[in-house]
Structure formats: C-alpha cells, structure tokens
Amino acid sequence: MVILQEIIHYIYLIMSGFFGLLLVRALFKRTTRTNLVYDIVYAYAVIPFLLRALRIR
Amino acid sequence: MSASNIRKLAFLVLFLVLAGFASAEFKGLRYFKEKVVVSEAFTEKRMLSDWLPNIKGTWGDTPVYFYDSGKPGATVLIYGGAHPYEPAGTIAVYVIMENLQLSNGRFILIPRADMSASTEGILGNAYPQYLHIPTSWGQQQYRIGDRETALIDQWPDPFTYVHYPSKQNLAYQDLRNFNRTFPGRADGTLTERMSFAFMELIRNEKVDLVIDFHEASLMYPVVDTYVTHQRAEDIAMMAAMYCQLEMPMKCEVSPKGLRGLTHREIGDYSDALCVLIETAEPFIDRVVGRVTEQLMIDGKDEFLERASEKGLLYTSYDINDAPTIDHRVARLLTASLELIKMYDQFYPDKAVEFWYPRFTDVKTNGLGSYLHDPSAADPSRVFEN
Numbered sequence: 001m002v003i004l005q006e007i008i009h010y011i012y013l014i015m016s017g018f019f020g021l022l023l024v025r026a027l028f029k030r031t032t033r034t035n036l037v038y039d040i041v042y043a044y045a046v047i048p049f050l051l052r053a054l055r056i057r
Numbered sequence: 058m059s060a061s062n063i064r065k066l067a068f069l070v071l072f073l074v075l076a077g078f079a080s081a082e083f084k085g086l087r088y089f090k091e092k093v094v095v096s097e098a099f100t101e102k103r104m105l106s107d108w109l110p111n112i113k114g115t116w117g118d119t120p121v122y123f124y125d126s127g128k129p130g131a132t133v134l135i136y137g138g139a140h141p142y143e144p145a146g147t148i149a150v151y152v153i154m155e156n157l158q159l160s161n162g163r164f165i166l167i168p169r170a171d172m173s174a175s176t177e178g179i180l181g182n183a184y185p186q187y188l189h190i191p192t193s194w195g196q197q198q199y200r201i202g203d204r205e206t207a208l209i210d211q212w213p214d215p216f217t218y219v220h221y222p223s224k225q226n227l228a229y230q231d232l233r234n235f236n237r238t239f240p241g242r243a244d245g246t247l248t249e250r251m252s253f254a255f256m257e258l259i260r261n262e263k264v265d266l267v268i269d270f271h272e273a274s275l276m277y278p279v280v281d282t283y284v285t286h287q288r289a290e291d292i293a294m295m296a297a298m299y300c301q302l303e304m305p306m307k308c309e310v311s312p313k314g315l316r317g318l319t320h321r322e323i324g325d326y327s328d329a330l331c332v333l334i335e336t337a338e339p340f341i342d343r344v345v346g347r348v349t350e351q352l353m354i355d356g357k358d359e360f361l362e363r364a365s366e367k368g369l370l371y372t373s374y375d376i377n378d379a380p381t382i383d384h385r386v387a388r389l390l391t392a393s394l395e396l397i398k399m400y401d402q403f404y405p406d407k408a409v410e411f412w413y414p415r416f417t418d419v420k421t422n423g424l425g426s427y428l429h430d431p432s433a434a435d436p437s438r439v440f441e442n
Contacts, residue, residue: 001245028062043071044072050073050076052209056080056209057083
C-alpha cells in the first residue's frame with residue numbers, strides 16, 4: 001500500500017509538470033484571450049505547477 | 058521572433074525569477090536546523106523510525122530524546138510540534154530538554170512530532186517563517202510551520218478522509234493532520250505511519266503518561282484547557298486545580314465519538330494515560346490583524362481585544378497583558394509539571410523525581426534565560442532538529 005501511494009504521488013507530480021508545460025505552450029500558442037492581461041496570467045500561473053513538480057512547495 | 062512573443066517570454070522569465078526567489082525562501086525553511094543544548098540528564102537520541110522502519114529517510118522521521126535516570130519510576134512522553142504553527146509546544150519541549158533534572162524515572166521528549174509540517178508555512182496565509190527568542194547571548198531561532206504534513210511529502214489529499222480503524226469520515230485535509238490520524242497504521246499514508254510509529258514507541262517503551270503540547274485560537278472553546286482521556290480524568294482534574302495557584306486552567310474529557318485524536322486513540326490503543334494541553338495563541342484566530350512575528354511574540358492584537366469586549370472569546374484577553382510567547386510556553390510547562398506531580402500522587406510506586414522551570418520561573422526570568430548558547434556548549438550536548 002505504501003508503494004501504491006508513492007506511485008500515485010509521483011503520478012501527480014508528473015501531472016503537475018505536464019500541466020505546467022501546457023500552460024507555457026498556451027502562453028505562446030493560443031488563439032483566444034490574446035491580450036496582455038492573459039499573457040501575465042498564463043506566465044504567473046506556471047509558478048505553482050513548477051514548484052510542485054520540482055517538490056519545492 | 059515577434060514583438061508579442063518577446064513580451065510573453067519576458068513575462069515568463071520575470072515570473073520564473075520571482076519563483077526562484079520564492080524557492081530559495083521555501084528551501085531555506087525546509088532545511089533550517091533548530092539547535093538545542095540538552096541538559097546533563099540526557100542519555101540517548103534515537104529516531105522515530107526505530108519503531109517503524111518504513112518512515113526512515115522520509116520527512117516523517119524525527120529525533121526522539123531519552124532522559125533516563127536509571128532508577129525506577131514512570132516513563133513520561135512529552136511532545137510538541139504536532140501542529141507546528143503552534144510553536145509554544147515545541148519551544149516548551151526545548152526548554153524541558155535544556156533544563157531537565159532527573160532523579161527517578163524516565164522522560165522521552167520529542168520537540169517536532171510532525172517534522173514534515175514544520176518545514177513549510179501555511180499556504181496563502183502570509184505567515185512569518187521563523188520566530189526569534191531573545192536571550193542574553195543573542196537570539197534563538199525556530200521555525201513556524203504549517204498545521205498539516207507538507208503536501209510535497211503526502212499528496213494528493215483524498216476527497217473524503219475515512220479514519221482508520223473507526224471508518225469515521227473526517228475533513229479531507231485531516232489525513233495530513235498528525236492529531237487526526239491516530240492510532241495510525243503501519244502501511245498507511247505518511248502521517249498515518251508517523252502516528253503508528255508513535256503508538257509503537259508508546260507500547261514498546263511502556264510509556265505511562267503521554268503529554269501532547271498544543272496552542273489554540275481564543276475563539277475555540279477548548280483553550281487554556283486539558284483534554285484528557287477518561288482514564289486520566291482524575292489526574293487532569295486535580296492538576297487543573299493545582300494550576301489555579303499560578304494560572305487559570307480548565308479540563309475536559311475527550312469525546313468518545315471524535316476519532317483520530319491523540320487523547321482518544323492513545324488512551325484506547327495503549328496502556329498509557331494521555332492528556333493534551335491547549336494554551337491560548339493570539340495568532341491563529343481569523344479575526345486578528347496582520348500575522349507578523351511580532352504578534353507571535355507579544356500577542357497584542359486590537360481586533361482580538363474588540364472580540365473580547367464583545368464576549369466572543371473563550372478565555373480572558375487584555376491587550377496590555379496579552380499572552381506572550383513566554384507566557385504561553387510557561388503555561389505549558391506548569392500544566393505538564395502539575396500533571397506529572399499528580400501522576401506521582403496517584404501512583405506513588407512509580408513516582409518521578411524531576412525539575413524543570415515552571416510558569417512563575419519563566420514569567421520572572423524570561424524564556425530566553427532557559428535557552429543555552431549552542432556555540433558555547435559542549436558540542437556533544439548540541440543537537441539539531
């Protein structure tokens with residue numbers, strides 16, 4: 001059960017990294033919501049995913 | 058590259074730089090080591106994983122300090138830091154570790170019960186990361202942590218937390234709450250395993266009395282209170298009466314229907330008597346103003362005073378005589394001391410003879426006078442947590 005929990009834990013960490021990369025992609029390649037405010041939102045929103053994927057926070 | 062992409066790249070780099078600064082702060086807290094100078098009565102340091110090897114190498118493992126007189130007497134386990142954002146508990150254990158004199162019996166002291174929770178701050182609350190206690194030789198620095206085990210050590214949370222073994226449904230985040238996962242299980246989540254390791258320590262070391270240090274918000278009914286398992290009710294009631302000589306103290310019996318708490322499960326799943334002690338912390342109430350280190354130290358908050366005037370608090374509060382960190386640590390010291398003395402009266406064949414500072418000592422001399430300078434101490438007596 002401990003091993004299973006560890007596997008789930010690491011799957012979630014990988015998912016964090018994946019969604020962080022999706023946000024970076026959306027920052028540069030999106031067709032809607034293209035104004036400056038959304039650039040800031042997408043760039044800012046990467047931080048929590050990055051920190052979690054790197055097991056910093 | 059288009060101007061638009063350069064702008065986006067600039068924002069990304071800017072936020073990555075900010076993330077870098079944040080990471081440095083988070084890492085600083087995660088790896089900061091608190092120093093303690095143990096008293097002459099100290100005999101041995103072990104790790105919690107000695108009682109459950111599968112937490113070895115995780116952030117759930119924590120140092121366990123033994124003070125053994127070698128003479129007959131009860132074994133008393135005192136721990137703080139089950140909820141690290143209630144730092145008076147941890148500091149009170151450090152004060153005991155640095156000043157304990159022991160003639161009979163044995164003490165087991167654990168300053169950081171949930172080590173993982175002590176290594177990160179509370180998400181979104183803009184809490185300070187550290188508090189500093191002034192002493193004659195400088196400042197002693199301690200971490201202010203979170204309430205629950207860090208998410209980077211135990212994640213994800215479940216949709217609903219089903220407590221083991223009662224199957225009672227509890228709030229999802231309580232699966233990371235050290236004081237909701239007792240008696241724990243050997244193959245459970247990290248926090249459940251930490252709780253199980255505590256139970257194994259208590260059972261294997263034949264602990265007679267367990268004392269769990271906490272702090273509580275002033276708007277919480279169980280404040281300045283003993284919460285006791287029913288088998289320790291007489292001892293806690295009598296100790297509360299003796300406490301009145303120095304400070305007000307209430308006593309409540311642990312509800313049988315509320316599972317996972319130390320005072321319920323340790324009492325039910327071991328032979329030890331268990332009492333939890335809450336002291337008022339004017340820092341964690343939702344009504345307080347800015348949560349700064351100063352508030353943690355001096356306890357002065359105008360909004361709490363207003364709440365007090367409106368009769369919304371469960372303990373007295375006067376901004377001119379607010380519960381400072383010295384006051385709160387002092388309360389825990391006398392509350393634990395009276396419990397052990399009362400245990401001695403109930404079980405004279407297992408009496409413990411000991412000394413550590415009490416409420417009046419700390420209020421008179423200051424908390425800092427009971428903390429020793431690690432740089433001036435014998436290195437063999439200095440430990441890091």
